Amino acid sequence: MKGRAIRAWLAAFILCSGLALAAPRPAARPIRALCTTYPIYLFTRAVCQGSPGVAAELMLPSSLGCPHDYVMTPVDMRRLSEADLLVENGLGMEDFLEAPLRKARPRLGVVDSSAGISGLIRMSPEPGAAGGDHHHAGDFNPHLFASPRQAARIVGVLAENFARLDPARAALYRKNAALFAARMNRLADEFKAAAAAFPNKRIVTQHAVFDYLARDSGLSIVAVVEEEPGQAPSAAGMLSIVREIREKKAAAVFTEPQYPAGVGKTVAREAGIPVAVLDPAANGPANAEPSYYEAAMRENLETLKKVLGRR
Ligand SMILES: [Zn+2]
Numbered sequence: 155m156k157g158r159a160i161r162a163w164l165a166a167f168i169l170c171s172g173l174a175l176a177a178p179r180p181a182a183r184p185i186r187a188l189c190t191t192y193p194i195y196l197f198t199r200a201v202c203q204g205s206p207g208v209a210a211e212l213m214l215p216s217s218l219g220c221p222h223d224y225v226m227t228p229v230d231m232r233r234l235s236e237a238d239l240l241v242e243n244g245l246g247m248e249d250f251l252e253a254p255l256r257k258a259r260p261r262l263g264v265v266d267s268s269a270g271i272s273g274l275i276r277m278s279p280e281p282g283a284a285g286g287d288h289h290h291a292g293d294f295n296p297h298l299f300a301s302p303r304q305a306a307r308i309v310g311v312l313a314e315n316f317a318r319l320d321p322a323r324a325a326l327y328r329k330n331a332a333l334f335a336a337r338m339n340r341l342a343d344e345f346k347a348a349a350a351a352f353p354n355k356r357i358v359t360q361h362a363v364f365d366y367l368a369r370d371s372g373l374s375i376v377a378v379v380e381e382e383p384g385q386a387p388s389a390a391g392m393l394s395i396v397r398e399i400r401e402k403k404a405a406a407v408f409t410e411p412q413y414p415a416g417v418g419k420t421v422a423r424e425a426g427i428p429v430a431v432l433d434p435a436a437n438g439p440a441n442a443e444p445s446y447y448e449a450a451m452r453e454n455l456e457t458l459k460k461v462l463g464r465r
Pocket residue numbers: 220222297361362363383
């Protein structure tokens with residue numbers, strides 16, 4: 155190919171591949187950034203605070219929580235059709251979106267908030283083990299968002315993406331992210347300091363949502379109540395969880411506001427250990443400020459101190 159032909163081909167390729175997103179935009183029209191999950195929506199707004207260049211929108215209902223096994227609604231499809239950009243959790247959390255995205259918006263720009271984050275936790279391949287979740291063996295645990303230490307890294311990934319898409323405000327995105335990350339890292343240090351003083355650091359969670367929080371804080375998750383998030387185990391399954399709790403000498407069971415707490419309460423009572431609620435901020439009020447995340451995590455810290463710190 156001659157030079158001119160190559161250039162023409164390149165231009166056509168760039169236009170067709172969605173890379174055109176990086177082109178300058180009219181100042182009056184912000185980037186419509188459609189965020190898949192609630193925590194990613196909060197983080198995106200934290201990074202884009204004060205910028206007229208980005209309008210963040212939440213795709214899934216704020217009350218939903220983790221979208222494991224979610225099925226797209228017509229409202230979701232409409233939001234998808236109007237978006238300039240998709241901001242996602244990544245690591246398989248958006249499996250439900252793969253086919254609709256390919257069909258409806260194959261060229262939509264996608265920001266994966268987990269891209270490049272190291273130290274990912276593998277999902278446990280064996281049923282009944284900690285970290286079991288509705289995922290394929292060998293997949294990475296997608297719940298980075300539920301650990302303030304990882305939230306600090308997620309906002310860094312988001313800031314670099316928005317800096318690239320809206321270079322005129324790159325400094326603002328980076329400053330917002332740095333401030334948010336500093337708060338999250340301080341909070342993560344507090345989790346670690348508190349957990350270091352707990353006499354028993356072994357806990358049971360409802361689904362694999364707190365694996366990063368536990369690792370980053372120095373806690374150890376010895377069992378999960380629900381292998382399939384939101385689905386109660388059988389009677390035999392419950393007995394085996396109770397047995398596991400006793401054998402592994404777990405200190406407490408923690409349920410999540412996004413799922414019914416009944417099973418967690420029952421196994422805790424049977425095993426004779428306390429039960430309390432930890433909130434991964436996977437869902438929450440529709441109009442919450444980005445600071446809602448930190449408030450939810452602070453409450454979790456207080457809950458952990460109250461439940462695990464006393465014996
Ligand atoms: Zn989940």
